[in-house]
Every structure is written in C-alpha cells, then in structure tokens.
Amino acid sequence: MPHLLRAEGISLGYDQTPIIENLDLEVIPGAITVIVGANASGKSTLLKGLSRLIKPDAGQVTLGGRNIAALPGKTVATIVGLLPQQPVAPDGITVADLIGRGRYPHQGWFRQWSSTDDEIVAAAMTATNTHELARRRLEDLSGGQRQRVWIAMALAQDPEILLLDEPTTFLDVTHQIEVLDLLLERNRVRGTTVVMVLHDLNLAARYADHLVVMCAGRIVANGTPAETLTAEIVQHAFDLEARIVPDPVCGAPMVVPIGRFHGRVPTAHTEAVNRSRKGLKLG
Amino acid sequence: MKFSAQKADAAPRAVPSLAAVHAGRSRRNRSVMLVLVGALVVVAAFNLAVGAYSLSVPDLLRTLTGQGTQSENFIVLSLRLPRLTLALLVGVAFALSGALFQTVLRNPLASPDIIGVTGGASAAAVFGMLILGFGAVATSLAAFAGAIIVACAIYLLARRGGVVGYRFVLIGVGIAFMVQGLLGYLLSRANLNDAQGALLWLVGSVSGARWQDTAVVAVVLLVLLPVIRALSSRLRALQLGDDLATSLGVGAEGTRLILLVIAVALAATATAAVGPLAFVAFVAAPIARRIVGTGGLALLPAALVGALITTVADFTAQHLLPGQLELPAGIITGAIGAPYLLWLLASSNKTGKGA
Numbered sequence: 137m138p139h140l141l142r143a144e145g146i147s148l149g150y151d152q153t154p155i156i157e158n159l160d161l162e163v164i165p166g167a168i169t170v171i172v173g174a175n176a177s178g179k180s181t182l183l184k185g186l187s188r189l190i191k192p193d194a195g196q197v198t199l200g201g202r203n204i205a206a207l208p209g210k211t212v213a214t215i216v217g218l219l220p221q222q223p224v225a226p227d228g229i230t231v232a233d234l235i236g237r238g239r240y241p242h243q244g245w246f247r248q249w250s251s252t253d254d255e256i257v258a259a260a261m262t263a264t265n266t267h268e269l270a271r272r273r274l275e276d277l278s279g280g281q282r283q284r285v286w287i288a289m290a291l292a293q294d295p296e297i298l299l300l301d302e303p304t305t306f307l308d309v310t311h312q313i314e315v316l317d318l319l320l321e322r323n324r325v326r327g328t329t330v331v332m333v334l335h336d337l338n339l340a341a342r343y344a345d346h347l348v349v350m351c352a353g354r355i356v357a358n359g360t361p362a363e364t365l366t367a368e369i370v371q372h373a374f375d376l377e378a379r380i381v382p383d384p385v386c387g388a389p390m391v392v393p394i395g396r397f398h399g400r401v402p403t404a405h406t407e408a409v410n411r412s413r414k415g416l417k418l419g
Numbered sequence: 420m421k422f423s424a425q426k427a428d429a430a431p432r433a434v435p436s437l438a439a440v441h442a443g444r445s446r447r448n449r450s451v452m453l454v455l456v457g458a459l460v461v462v463a464a465f466n467l468a469v470g471a472y473s474l475s476v477p478d479l480l481r482t483l484t485g486q487g488t489q490s491e492n493f494i495v496l497s498l499r500l501p502r503l504t505l506a507l508l509v510g511v512a513f514a515l516s517g518a519l520f521q522t523v524l525r526n527p528l529a530s531p532d533i534i535g536v537t538g539g540a541s542a543a544a545v546f547g548m549l550i551l552g553f554g555a556v557a558t559s560l561a562a563f564a565g566a567i568i569v570a571c572a573i574y575l576l577a578r579r580g581g582v583v584g585y586r587f588v589l590i591g592v593g594i595a596f597m598v599q600g601l602l603g604y605l606l607s608r609a610n611l612n613d614a615q616g617a618l619l620w621l622v623g624s625v626s627g628a629r630w631q632d633t634a635v636v637a638v639v640l641l642v643l644l645p646v647i648r649a650l651s652s653r654l655r656a657l658q659l660g661d662d663l664a665t666s667l668g669v670g671a672e673g674t675r676l677i678l679l680v681i682a683v684a685l686a687a688t689a690t691a692a693v694g695p696l697a698f699v700a701f702v703a704a705p706i707a708r709r710i711v712g713t714g715g716l717a718l719l720p721a722a723l724v725g726a727l728i729t730t731v732a733d734f735t736a737q738h739l740l741p742g743q744l745e746l747p748a749g750i751i752t753g754a755i756g757a758p759y760l761l762w763l764l765a766s767s768n769k770t771g772k773g774a
Contacts, residue, residue, distance in 0.1 A: 189665050213668030220662040229714030240656045241668040271443065273714065293667065
C-alpha cells in the first residue's frame with residue numbers, strides 16, 4: 137500500500153515572507169510529477185515543504201494521512217527522500233562512502249551496516265553506473281558524474297517517494313537526458329514515485345506523467361502535460377508567448393518560444409534590427 | 420522487505436567490488452591506527468624513561484610491572500606516569516572537541532581555541548586566581564564554567580534562524596578577542612608574582628599533574644566517548660548539510676546542539692585540567708584526516724593524533740630544548756599550530772572554503 141503525500145492548505149515562507157499561500161497538492165503514487173514555473177514561483181519552496189525541510193506557517197503536509205511533522209524523522213526518511221539542489225559533502229569523501237550514507241534511516245542502535253545495506257548500495261551504484269567511481273573522491277569527478285553519485289545516494293536511501301530539486305541543473309544536455317532516463321527507469325521498474333523541479337519545459341513535458349505549473353506561489357495548472365502545457369498557460373505562468381507543437385520524438389507537447397524577433401508580424405523596430413544583423417553577416 | 424526484485428538481479432555482479440572498496444578502506448584505517456598506536460607507545464616509553472634519572476627499557480618494563488626499586492617506583496609511577504596519563508587524556512579530549520566543532524560547524528577554523536571557548540576558560544580561571552584567590556580545584560571549576568559561559572554566549576548570538584557555521588566562527592573569534600582583552604586587564608592589574616603563576620597556567624602545562632585532575636578527565640572521556648560513538652552516524656549525515664540531513668531523518672538543529680555541548684564539555688574539562696594547550700584541538704583532526712585520507716570522520720585517529728601531539732610536545736618541552744630549560748608543553752603546541760593556521764588561512768582563500 138503506497139503512502140500518499142499531500143499538501144493540505146499549506147502556507148510556506150522564509151522569515152515571515154510568504155512564498156506559498158494556501159496550496160493543495162496530492163502527489164500521485166507511482167507517477168512522475170514534474171513541477172515547473174518561472175524563477176521565484178515557489179517550486180523549490182514547495183518541494184522543501186513536502187519533505188518537511190520547512191514547516192508550514194499554516195496547513196499541513198500529510199504522509200499516509202498523518203501530519204508529517206508529527207512522524208519520527210527516520211520513519212519519514214524511509215518513505216520520502218529529497219535530493220536538494222546543491223548538496224554539500226565533506227572534503228575528500230569517497231563516492232562509496234557518500235552513497236553509503238544514504239542508508240542512515242535504515243540503521244539504528246542495534247542494526248548497524250548489514251549485507252542488505254551492501255546490496256542496496258550496490259544496486260544504487262548499478263542503476264546509476266557509478267561502480268567504477270566507487271573509490272574516487274567526489275571533488276575529483278565531473279559535474280555529470282557527481283550528479284549521478286548524488287542520485288545514487290538518494291536511491292540508496294530507497295524511498296517510496298523521491299523528491300529532487302532541479303536534478304539536471306549545471307549538466308549539459310547529454311547528461312540531463314542520462315539523469316532523467318535513470319529516474320524514469322527507477323520509476324517504471326521499481327514504482328518509485330518521483331517528484332522533481334525542472335527548468336526545461338520540453339524535458340518536463342517528455343518525462344512527466346503529471347505536470348504541476350506554478351506561478352507566484354500558486355498552482356495554475358495541474359494535470360497531464362497535454363492538458364497543462366497550453367499556449368495560454370505558458371503565457372500566464374512564464375509571461376512568454378509560445379507555440380505548442382507535438383514533440384517529433386515522443387508526441388509530448390513541445391514549447392517553442394516566440395521572442396521579439398522571430399515568428400511575429402514584423403514591426404518597424406524588429407525589421408531594423410534584423411536588417412542590421414544581415415548587414416553584419418554580409419560585411 | 421520491499422524492493423526485493425532489484426536486489427536479486429543487481430547483487431551478484433555488484434557486491435564483490437563494493438566489498439573490495441570496504442575492505443580497502445578498512446585496511447587503510449587499520450594500518451593508520453596501528454602506526455599511530457605504535458608511535459604513541461614509543462613516545463610514552465620515552466616520556467617515562469627519559470629524564471634526570473633515565474631508565475633502560477628492561478628497567479622501565481620491570482618498574483611498570485611493579486618490580487622496580489623504590490626510587491624507580493617513585494620517579495616512574497609517581498612523577499612521570501601521572502604526567503604522561505594526563506597528557507594523553509587531554510590530548511584525546513582536545514582533539515575530539517576540535518574534531519566535533521570543525522565537523523558540526525563545517526569550518527576548519529571552528530575549534531575551541533580559535534573561537535574563544537578555551538579563552539573563556541582561561542579568563543575565568545585567571546579571574547579566580549588573581550581576584551578571588553582561588554586554589555587549584557576552584558580554578559579548574561572556574562575554567563570549566565568560563566568555557567561553558569562563552570560557548571552559550573556564542574550559541575545564543577549565532578542562533579538567529581538556525582546556527583550557521585561561519586557566523587558561529589566569526590562571533591567566536593570576536594568573543595576570543597574580548598576575552599583576550601579581559602585577560603590582559605587582569606594580568607596588568609595583578610602583582611608580579613601572581614601574574615607569573617597565572618601566565619604559566621595560561622600557556623598550558625601538564626607538569627605537576629595530580630591524579631584527581633587525571634581522574635576527572637578520564638571519567639568525562641569514559642562517559643562521552645560512547646555517546647560520541649553512538650552519535651557518529653548522525654554526524655556523518657549532518658556533514659551533508661542540513662537539508663540532506665533532515666531528509667535522511669536527522670534533526671539537524673538538535674543533533675548540532677548535542678554535539679556542540681559534548682565538544683564544549685571536552686574542551687572545558689581539558690582546559691580546566693591543564694590550561695589552554697594551544698592549537699591541539701585545532702590541528703589534530705585535520706592531520707588525522709589527511710593521514711587517513713578517506714574523507715571519513717576519522718574521530719579515533721584524531722584522538723590518537725591529539726594524544727601524540729600533547730605527549731610529544733611535553734617530551735620536547737622537557738628534554739629536547741637546548742640550555743636545560745624546561746618549558747610548559749603549551750609553548751610547543753603553539754609553535755606547531757600557528758604555522759598551520761597561517762597555511763590554512765592562505766590556502767583556504769584560494770579555494771574559497773575556510774571562513
């Protein structure tokens with residue numbers, strides 16, 4: 137029986153500055169939910185609220201029907217895991233050591249490191265292809281390798297619901313796809329519920345079963361990518377004019393942004409700019 | 420057990436290499452520990468055997484097993500052994516205190532001697548000695564109280580919306596300066612004889628070790644070592660930052676507070692016993708981590724390095740300096756620690772870590 141993670145009328149903020157007010161969200165078990173929105177729309181804050189990193193000023197987050205703040209930390213940690221946007225690690229830590237620390241919630245006073253821990257860590261390394269890196273030091277790795285190691289640590293925690301804050305930031309497009317494929321595989325093979333914040337709308341539409349569009353601390357659209365990624369909603373949430381076409385690879389909606397200079401009826405100003413650009417190229 | 424499906428298919432190929440990694444790491448840890456313990460035994464033997472009356476190794480062993488002559492018994496068991504034991508124990512206490520501070524606050528500068536905790540102990544002790552006319556025991560108690568008061572002050576001032584490492588360190592450095600000022604005031608007002616005694620205490624020395632000092636430090640260590648051991652996995656989670664620690668089920672703020680309390684208790688106890696042995700807390704853990712080199716906590720190696728530093732420093736201060744002059748051990752530890760501090764400040768600016 138999967139645990140249901142819900143935000144019930146939560147208000148979240150830092151130092152009395154409200155960022156999210158009276159928000160409701162039910163995380164769909166077994167699905168990949170992607171949260172998108174403009175900068176400062178409250179995406180990361182929502183993720184932190186869902187993973188009890190910040191306490192709601194009003195409302196509550198419930199896990200399996202019980203207030204998450206009232207549940208023991210370790211119990212929650214075996215069900216919900218969060219990979220922050222920029223996690224920190226001690227100097228000189230090796231990859232194997234770091235990934236192993238994900239097992240913390242499964243250990244206790246009387247249950248130290250076991251063969252089960254070994255197996256799950258090994259499985260996490262296999263899934264993320266980090267085996268060859270096991271003895272290396274984290275700081276010696278490339279950005280893409282490092283991100284795979286952090287995800288391996290989150291997988292070693294073995295949560296039912298995995299929250300990730302912009303897991304593809306700072307990665308080139310190849311490594312973005314690699315990371316997202318890895319999470320998709322985890323979701324499809326193991327049924328791990330994935331909730332992540334992404335910036336790239338097209339990748340979000342491709343990988344999400346369920347898309348949550350945020351704007352100014354509120355959810356403005358919530359549903360399948362086809363339902364939520366419309367030109368009107370993109371205009372509203374991102375203040376961006378765009379055309380939506382089917383992704384030629386998988387048919388998901390694809391957002392093609394329209395700037396000031398492309399795909400519009402030309403104005404005298406854009407004409408002039410385009411002319412000078414052509415002149416530059418020819419000259 | 421959930422997720423047994425994947426375990427089955429991933430395990431056979433993967434486990435051996437992981438086991439090899441573990442084995443490699445523990446081999447390295449074991450050899451490091453072996454070397455440190457070996458070095459400690461040698462240094463301890465030197466401390467016990469060498470002096471105005473030197474013993475050969477067989478003589479020393481005979482004396483330690485209770486078959487020495489009366490004068491050997493007196494020199495080794497009554498004079499040198501208490502001093503060695505105290506040096507070992509305060510080395511461990513200072514080293515663990517520094518390791519905990521530095522790890523919890525994620526800052527290599529965050530050690531009790533830099534952020535004014537031992538300074539607070541010194542000021543209180545000197546105040547007790549010079550103004551209130553305290554004896555040895557009362558001075559120790561005053562030192563303990565001084566460390567606790569300074570630590571509480573730093574914690575409360577740095578607390579605003581969660582304790583952040585660099586803020587804690589900066590406030591601590593500020594308080595350390597205030598305490599230095601207070602010390603200077605106290606010393607300048609005292610008469611020369613009293614000031615001399617206070618100065619000796621301020622440098623830190625294990626000479627004149629009394630068994631009751633040693634016993635207090637030993638008891639505190641006996642109580643706190645298992646607690647530290649039990650908390651070490653939480654500390655490992657806390658090293659990954661507050662967000663990840665919380666996500667792993669560790670209450671960051673509470674864990675930090677408990678560990679800081681332990682670290683303060685260790686520094687306060689050690690300072691109360693021998694005075695502020697400069698820089699032992701500051702350098703022990705970084706040296707240990709460099710030797711172990713796995714990026715782990717390395718608390719046990721740090722404790723051994725701390726003990727090694729204090730015993731070597733005491734031996735050097737007693738026997739290795741020219742001109743028959745016997746110095747307090749704190750002079751030697753200060754001479755080791757100061758260059759490290761300079762190096763740390765110079766190199767951490769380059770990488771943008773440090774303070």
